[in-house]
Amino acid sequence: MLARHLQDARAGRGGLVLLGGEAGAGKSALVTAALERAGGVRRAVGLCPGPGETPPYDPFVQVVNRLHREHGPVPAELPPPFGEAPGNWSARDRAAALVHWLASGGGPVVVVIEDLHWADEASLTLLRHITPLLMDAPVLLIATYRTDELDREHPLWRLLPELARTGAHRVLLSPLSREDVAGLIAVVLPEAAGDPEVAALVWSRTGGLALFVRELLEAFARTGQILRPGDPLPQTIQQAIDTKMTRLSPAAQLALEAAAVCGERFSFDLLARVVDVEEDALAGALEEAVSRHVITPVDGEGIGFAFDHALYREALLARLIGARRRRWHRRIGEALAAERGADPDVVAHHLYRAGDPRAVDYLVQAGDRARGTGAEAGAARRYAQALEMAEPGDPRRPELLLKLGQCLMWDDPDRAESAWREAESCGDAAASIWASFFRLTLAHLRHDARCRQWAESLMPEQERLLGDREYQRLERELFGSVAGYPRAALPLILSLATSGELAAAEAVFRSVRGRIAPGAVDVGLLRAGFSLALIGGRLDEAAALCGQGADAALAKGAYREALMLRSNEVLVRLVGDASRPEEIDALASQLGRLEEEAWERTGTTLVAPGHSLCGIYHFFRGDWRAALHHVVEGVERNHVAFGGTLMWYAVRVLLDLGEVGRAGQLIQLIPPQRPDDPVPSGNNLMVLPHALKARYFLESGDAAAARTWLQAAEGWPALPSAPIFRAVVRLGWAALHRAEGRLEEAWAAASEALAAAREAGSTLEQIEAHVALGVLAAHRGLPEDAARHFDEALALAAQARFRMAEVLIRRERATSLPDLPGAAEDLRAARELLAEVRAVLRKDGGSAAEEVAVSLAVPGGSADGPPGGSPGGEPGAPKGALPDGLTEREVEVITLVAAGLTNKEIGARLYISPKTVDRHLRNIFLKVSVSNRAALVAYAIRQGLVG
Known part of the structure; x- marks a missing residue:
């Protein structure tokens, strides 16, 4: 637009452009950019130095002097204060003389008046008369002004409509949109362009104000870190905001101090109860802040307000230190607590920040509410704060410690155990028993061999307290219901099952289930039943139990538990009876929606943010990019946030693609670390890591290490009664025997694997067993048997829609039976596709996970x-x-x-x-x-x- 006006000025049709926007919107930067593109035109800038500091006509005097020094002619014919021409000059005559002089220098001229909002009355009057005269002169006048400095009493406010009527072109610079900020980052900071978090955070903190955006990006370029709320602001931003605030009245500054402590949004009613001023004076102060674009009304009643930019609030808070800030927090907390239906979270925040012991009650309420919705991280923070403020002998401490540990159990198990140990020593019998139970559960997850003995000793103690009112109250607080049986039975069931005593485990399970009220759903018991069914090879039953448990957990807002169970349901149905792929697609879609809902409502995720549990599903379905992003890159980016199952599959995917070295970096993170360590019993992998590590060492050329891991797996007592795990281990032996040239032993192991896979109803293991038998049959000179096994594997993979498996089967068939019709085409297609997948995996050194997060949608x-x-x-x-x-x-x-x-x-x-x-x-x-x-x-x- 400025370029068009300059072109008109070259043709003798000048004009006035009024460029408005709040401080830092980019007005001066825009003018500078336009003038740089204008070439060799004459130009001059006049500045208005500050409020009440501009002498009469001074910005125009600066322009005349600069043009005279650089271009001439001598302004002798101009009236004072521009020149020395005698006589009485009206404002209009002065304007006409000035325009004539500007136009007489030859060629167009651009005049810029900066900060017109600080101009003197004489300059504004001159501007009023100049505007219509510019239309017939090669003079473009650009005047910048701050919209946040104007109010209804400001002389420029009253002048703007008149200037528009006489031909001025008015432009208001709006803040940058989120897309604008992302585009700017792509140009000036390309190394951050692939991280959507940078653009989102910069935009949300700055409100799109150009100056603030630039400063935050420069800080990012210097440090490599995004400046987050609470970090010290760049000095230029703090100075700019401080300057803006000092121009407000003391009453407005006081009100804004209190408002900043209230939060990003605040109400007039709350401030009226907190700030010691009359309501009319407070209303005037807020009106002043609105007119200066510090705050904005957020409703039509003039009751609710929000800061124009988050940085305004941060700068105000940075000025408040020590007792002064605590005093505001106390006043606000007391005012909020007096309201009917007060939000415990908000009251807790202010009283805690004030160091007021009354915060404990509200912190407990807030923590309970957060835990009830599945927001465990927020609940843990509130419980920790309550414990920090509670007196050492506070009777609420044992319960708070139990709840804190329960919320930390998955994300910080060491801290959880520390809380439970403290609860055990508090002298409260019921709390001590529950603390022991939680420590037992944690020990089970850590594969502690003492779990069975611990569970057997804890069960009678819990049985004795089943009727105790305090014990029941705590159980209801911790689990949402009273089970009616000793919950130590659940880790005992799993300990028995993984010790090979499956019949005893089933007996305890039936006994406990018989004590459940008809129609009641116990998620813990469903989880135990799932593990029993999985070990016993009853995959349909295992998946059904997971589905019931996920529904029950979701009904009570336990999102983490619901995600665990739903992801297990998807996985078991994928590898089990995959003859109904549409049902699995629907389940995967449900899992994706559940992940999104859990993240949006509670911030809960079982994997690193931006990644999904659906990655395994994507891999089987052949959506390579999504699978590699979620399964491999997510684990590599933050393996701590991923469970054992996803890590196991990440290694498996890498081995399938021939990325043995990269697999080795992950496989060492999967327990057990040594073959003689106890078999993991706290997750669903059992001896699967043994077989995977055997495969890794075999493909790395270390057959001896592979044998050691397989022998350790054979020592697992539950293996004879666990067909799906037995199938995986036998497949490991088949690969090892084949590598060592013992084809008959390999054939026997692969045949046993196929029988076990059929017993368990596992489609995946049946496919792998058929492939192993196909390869071995080809080696033994039995091409018809080989072709039959490959065909059966392909038929199962096609029925299950295992796209990756189809590729690998075709590669093995073409390699083993090169004379088979179409073998060359199969091999070429498989190799091309695998090369494509490897290229995706190695893209930018495997940094795709840091560039963008894949959505949870399924193909x-x-x-x-x-x-x-x-x-x-x-x-x-x-x-x-x-x-x-x-x-x-x-x-x-x-x-x-x-x-x-x-x-x-x-x-x-x-x-x-x-x-x-x-x-x-x-x-x-x-x-x-x-x-x-x-x-x-x-x-x-x-x-x-x-x-």
């Missing part, structure tokens, strides 16, 4: 609707094969992006949240290898997805 469907279509029968994207593994929902999103819709508008159109739209976009960016919306639109046009 053929989405995380928002059923597989194969849009929700509610809405017309979906074009049917048929879609490029780069895109789903129909993703193509819908691309189409709406190409139409220029924002995330919020796309969400409204598709009936999903803007956050879900953002996740879809990140998934799309990864799949089609682009990093921004413009590149995505270009891709869509090339692919014919949009016109």
Whole structure:
């Protein structure tokens, strides 16, 4: 726009451009950029130094003097104060003389008046008369002003409409959008362009104000770290905000101090009870802050307000230290506590920050509420704060310690055990028993060999207290219900089962189940039943128990438990009877939606943020990019956040792809670390790590180490009664015997593996056994038997829709039976596809996990609707094969992006949240290898997805 005005000025048609925006919006940067592109035109800048500091006509005097020094002519004919021409000059005559002089220098001239809001009255009057005269002169006048410095009494406020009527062009610079910030980062800080967290955090903290965006990005470039809330602000930002605040009245500054302590949003009513001023004076102070664009009303009643930028609040808080801030927190906490239906979390926050012991009651309430919704991290924080403030002899301490440990059990088990040990020593009999139970549970997860003895000794103690009112009260607080049986029976069941005493474990399970009230659902008991069914090879029963447990856990808001059980259900159905792939697709879609719901509502995730439990499903279905991102890169990025099952599959995927060295970096993290360590009994892997480590050492060329691990697996007492685990171990022996040239022993082991897999009903192990037998039959000179086994493996893989398995089977068949018709084509296709997958895996050194998070949508469907279509029968994207593994929902999103819709508008159109739209976009960016919306639109046009 400025370039067009400059072009008009070159043609003799000048004008006035009024460039408004709040401090830091980028006004001066915009003018500078425009002038740099203007070439050799004459130009001059006049500044208004500050409020009440501008002498009459001074910005125009600066312009005249600069032009005279640099270009001439001598301004002698101009009236004072520009020149020395005598006579009485009216304001209009002064304006006409100045425009004539500016135009007489030859060629166009650009005049910039900076900070017009601080101009003197004489300059504003001159400007009023200059504006219409510019239209017939080669003079472009650009005046910048701060919108946040104007109010209804300001002379420029009153002048702006008149200037517009006389031909001025008014432009207001709005803050940068989130997409603008992402685009800016891509240009000035490309190393951060692939991390959506940088753009999101910078935009949310700055409100898109250009100056603040630039300063935060410069700080990021210096330190490599995003400045998060609470970090010291860059000095330039703090100074800019301090300058803005000092121009407010003392009453406004006081009100804003209190408001900053209240939070990002606050109400007039709360401030009126906290700040010691009359309501009318407070209203005036807030009106002043609104007019200066520090705060903004958020309702039509003038009751609720929010800070214009998060950084304004941070800068105000940085000025408050020690007792002064605590005093505000106490006043606010007391005022909120006096309200009916007060939010315990908010009251707890303020009283805790004030160091007020009354905070404990509210911290306990807030922690209980958070734990009830599955937000364990938030609950743990509140319980820890309550313990910090409670007196040493406070009777609530044992219960708080139990709850704290329960919330920390998965994320910080050492700290959880420390809390339970303290609870054991508090002298409360019921709390001590429950602390022992939790420590037993943790010991079981850590594969402690003493668990069985511990459980057997704890059971009678719990049995004795079953009728105790305090014991029952604690049980209800901790678990949501009273079981009616000693809960130590659950780790005892698992200890018996993994010790090979499956019949005894089943007997205890039946005994406990008989004590459950008819129709009642006990999630802990369902988990124990799942493990028994899994060991016993009853995969359908195991999956059904997981499904029931997931539904029950979700009903009580236990998202972590629900995610564990639902992911196990998906996995067991995948590897088990996979003859109904559509049901598995639907389950995977449910899991994806559950992950998203858990994250949005509670911040709960079982894996690293940005990754998904659906990764194993993606791998079996052949969605390579999503699988590698979730299963491999996620584990490599943060293996601490991943459970053993995902790590086991990550290593398996790497070995399938021939990435042996990379697999070795992960496999050492999977327990047990040594063959003679106890077999893990606290998760569902049992002896699977033994077989996987044997495979790794065999493929690394260390057959002796492979044999040691397989022999250790054979020592597991439960192996004879665990067909699915027996099948995996026998497959390990078959591979080892084959590598050592003992084909008959290998054949026997593979045959035993097939029989065990059929007994367990495991499709996956049956496929692997058939492949092993096919390879061995070919080596033994039995091509017909080999072809039959390969064909059976392919038929099972096709029925189950195991795309990766089909590739590997075809490779093995083509290698083992090279004379088979089509073998060369099979081998070439398999090698090409595996090379493609390896290329994806090695992309940028395996850093794709740090570039973008894949959404939880599953192929053929989405995380928002059923597989194969849009929700509610809405017309979906074009049917048929879609490029780069895109789903129909993703193509819908691309189409709406190409139409220029924002995330919020796309969400409204598709009936999903803007956050879900953002996740879809990140998934799309990864799949089609682009990093921004413009590149995505270009891709869509090339692919014919949009016109």
